[in-house]
Amino acid sequence: MKNRLILLLLTVTIFSACSKKVLSPYAATNKIYSEHADSLSQALLAESPAMLSDSLGKPIPSEWVGTVNFNLRKPNYVIIHYTAQDSTGQTLRTFTLVKPQVSAHYVIGKDGKVVHMLNDYMRAWHAGISKWGSISDMNSCSIGIELDNKGNEPFSTAQMNSLLTLLAKLKKDYNIPTANFIGHGDIAPGRKPDPGILFPWELLAKKGFGYYSDIIIVPAPVNFDSATALRLIGYDTRNLPAAIGAFKRHFVQREDSTRLTQFDLDVLFNVYQKY
Structure with missing residues (x-):
């Protein structure tokens, strides 16, 4: 009986140790993401009438009547970046820190691994000060994709295969026009060069993502x-x-x-x- 008890304790100890090892290094930031998303969902569910008053401060009559015709705002552009960092891990760390104030919807590593960091319907902070046509707030209408690349090296085959697969999904899911697959450098000329002169835009155009x-x-x-x-x-x-x-x-x-x-x-x- 004593040996069985010792064996049971050892099993529990080993299981606990293994559980700690497989715990995501981003468990803390994933929790913050969930909490922030929950707070945003509460804002979406608010059913308050517009509280207005005239120039004399007199309340203007108002009420809430929910329409039955609506859906989520959908992204209409895809903006492609390179990370200009040393690794996918470094980029994930940057995007899970508050101070840099930058983020993206997806990060794709050199090995082709795709990391989804933000719900597609949410607004990432990837475009910064930018403009395309008459649009001056690209963050609000686009999906940002970061490729693990310093900008002075070719993009790997595995990475490009994953990118093309992801772009096909996004184009289908949100009916994104062919012309609306562009780079960070296109929307922020003089400020940002990515994804750079080595990026295979011609390949993307052949697949229906942008023109060439x-x-x-x-x-x-x-x-x-x-x-x-x-x-x-x-x-x-x-x-x-x-x-x-x-x-x-x-x-x-x-x-x-x-x-x-x-x-x-x-x-x-x-x-x-x-x-």
Whole structure:
């Protein structure tokens, strides 16, 4: 009996030790996520009338009547980034600290592992100060995907395979238009370069995620207005050299510069007609 009791105690001890080992290192931040999500859900469930008053301070009559026609706001853009950090683990740590004030919906490692960090319907803090077309708050309408890459290295095959699979799911789930798969550098020219000149945009375009220039390019006309073309694509042209640089990193990918060559103009003429 005594031996059985000792064996039982040893089993419990070993089980407890193993349980501690498999405990997620992000258990604490996952708990914070759940608590924050719960508080947001309470805000969504609030059924309060608008409390308004006129210029004299007199209450304006109001009441709550719930409509039966509604759903969640859905993302309409996907913004692709590189992490510019040493590892997926370092990025996960950054995104689970309060001080950096940055986040993303997904992080994809070099090995192809996909880490989902935020519900797709929630607003991540990945775009920062940015603009695309008439949209100046990209965080509110987009999904942010971070790729484990420093920006000066090729993207691994496993990573790209996972990205393409994820993009296919997002495009189907939210009916995201082909043109709306873009990079951080596109929406923040002059401030951010990612996913960089090495990112395989042509591959994505072949799969239906964003546009790219055709192999056979019709030369741009002599009077071609490059600034207007960039603006019509979506670029913020208030800093025209920065917009040119962002365009070239995405659609030309030969050199990282802010000067338009004749070849660049031809590519721009080809691309802008797709938008």
